[in-house]
Amino acid sequence: MKILVCISAVPDTTSKINFTANDTKFDTQGVQFVINPNDEFGLTRAIWFQEKQGAEVHTATVGTSSVEPIMRKALAIGADKGFRIDAAPSDGFFVATQLSSLIQREQYDLVICGRESIDYNGAMVPGLIAQHCGYAFINACVKLEIEGTQAKAVREIDGGNERLSSSLPLVIGAQKGLVEESDLKIPNMRGIMMARQKPIDVLSAEDVAARTTDIRFERPAVKSEVTLVKPTDLDTLIDLLHKEAKVL
């Protein structure tokens, strides 16, 4: 089985988000980039298939050379090889089209994406890839077993779960639950040493027009001061929620 894990580099979850150039660009100054959390769950599951079922695991990232440190981290966690498609990821459609070309060329059986990236929260790349490549697609995937060419999966729905099955090739949108937080793979010394020898192939990007453009950005409005209510005066809290906030 040949697996591709698509990894986006996103600001660390503790990052403060600021914009620059007259609010037309995300300000990367002082921001640490990490593997998108949803992709990390997907990568760990891929390594499980590698260790238990002999799968070959590649990763792909659409990005400039600045993403190579996080790609190395994925190799240190255990991926066999990385592809970097050399372009700034302008929008979800652009990214999905680039990845689809690679997927069609390499003929992956399983493509693991995250449910969404926590930067632009598009939640669109895996679905666009599936449609483009004609692969089956399971989103918000919290369980995945593969036997031969058959996949059994569970996805999260509002208020519960749905059990699904499909044949390979398959694209999934991974999230927490696919593996437990405590089972997340972290690179060890040996992995880090080995990653240095592993290849990252740099591919040039195809000329594709993005379908959306972000014209400008804005920070959320500053919050007004909290109204404190004494623990001995909960009637006042209920009254405020009823009359002032009108939510009861």
Next chain:
Amino acid sequence: MALLVYLEAEDSKLKKSAAELASYAAALANGDKVFGLTVNATDASDCGAYGVDEIHVLETAATALTAEQTAQLIAETAKEIGAKTVVIGSSADAKYFGALVAAQLEAAYIPNVVGLPETQDGASLYKRSVFTNKGFAYTKATTETVVIGLAKNAFGAQPNEKSVQVVSMTATLADTKVTSEGTEKASGKATIADADIVVSAGRGLKGPENWGMIEELAEVLGAATACSKPVSDMGWRPHGEHVGQTGKPVATNLYIAIGISGAIQHLAGINASKVKVVINNDPEAPFFKAADYGVVGDAFEVVPQLIEKLKNFKAQNA
């Protein structure tokens, strides 16, 4: 130009989100004809109260459609009526079929939209939340057709009575690559996605055995229960309850956080909620900076009292 809004149905009825989606579509259409689409709903005429002119009710042989099949029906309908704008919601299902619809229509997909677009140089700029609510982007489509994913509770329901024309028809479903083997759902319980109120608790509760009062509070309020990430990581509560930047997003009218410190990853995921109440015994807890109302106190004392007082309030206001 015609506009299409997809209204999800559940148990043969339109979901509650239909009112907000229809209202938004009507406002966006600005006088143009608003088509609604729903699948396997026995009565869909309610949406007329929110500005839909014509609702197509598709009947299918299968009761549960896969995302592929839903996407196919939406895309076919959009093509048939010549809609260049398609509005969908932000449920788990919508986040699943949304990209498939966009791909089939060769459309731009703009999710997490929080309001009506502004016009700049003849183009529509849609405000959408990015960086899990830590910012907003004003985004325009470069294609003629666009799929808009409306964020929950961003626009609200706005009554706009129209005499809606209901068109029922039988739909043929294409083959699907994914097969549903069944669903597991807690029945009769409010979900984080649909509830108007969410009661959420964190590590301050000390252990899973103390969740009884959280569930009782939720029940009194008709609320869904949620939790912080460590609580689900430790197995005190199921993963489905984990909210925040790496869990579920919460955009309710009222979010009550009990024994949750208010870490940046937690706040990012719940910030789109309208009113936030915090109960925490540490006055320095960062959550107080993000809250509208706060009680500095011990959850084990405050919550049981609050339950009693709310019961009285409900009895008086029933």
